[in-house]
Amino acid sequence: MMNAKSRAGTVIGFVFILVWCLLPVVWIISLSFKGAAETGAGSPHFLPQTWTIQNYRDLLGFGTVTPGQEATHTDFLHALRNSFGIALIATFLSVVFATLAAYAIARLEFRGKRVVLSLALAIAMFPVVSLVGPLFDMWRTFHLFNTWPGLIIPYMTFTLPLAIWTLSAFFREIPWEMEQAAQVDGATSWQAFRKVIVPLAAPGVFTAAILTFFFAWNEFVLAISLTSTTGTRTVPAQMSFFVGPDPFNPPYGELAAASVVVTVPIIVIVLLFQRKIVAGLTSGAVKG
Structure with missing residues (x-):
């Protein structure tokens, strides 16, 4: 009962x-x-x-576009291209740098290792909105305002710490003897790292890549503050510029359609890599 x-x-x-x-x-x-x-x-x-x-x-822009909406679909397609490009580049660079840094932290003994991890965690917890003002002035001075690198660099700054923490946990779980065995068989340190360690840490690499991609794909504050034209504006920022015939009648249907279109890539990624995501997020949860 x-x-x-x-x-x-x-x-x-x-x-x-x-x-x-x-x-x-x-x-x-x-x-x-x-x-x-x-x-x-x-x-x-x-x-x-x-x-x-x-x-x-x-x-x-499929078929006949409603008069007056030509600019809307053109701007949205530009923003969609920007989101894909910026998110993919930021993800690739973050995962590459995080993989090397996490391997060094997990395998090497050096003074200040805990300080490095603590600083990485502190950077990840730092509020994004507090950096908008300084970054705006710096990027205008360095001619990075309203450019792809102007978004990729801060995105990497906030995603690298999380990727390093995720990957370092995986590298610690890989037996050191496997790398030594590869070196005994004639592999160099780089070959052992690339052909033995990285494949074994594939769930962690996928998890770090997906979390980084999600952050870059959904980020709004930096995207709206560090861009000024549709040439570099990402989808979350571009959606805030969807306007209707007057301020009291926003295009709810188009905003909802844009939300659905933007969500589809995330759903596809999760469905394709759900097992690796779960393996990466639960790594180290069970000992013994």
């Missing part, structure tokens, strides 16, 4: 949490298929009364 009640409580709790988490997502998807007249109504229905994909057409 108690087992039945426990199972029923578990199912009810699971359904409640699932509905609580997915209800906003379903609402945004539903809103993206509504026309401007329906989204502007005083009490819109949860599901569209008339389904339409015009918001996606206006946003991505």
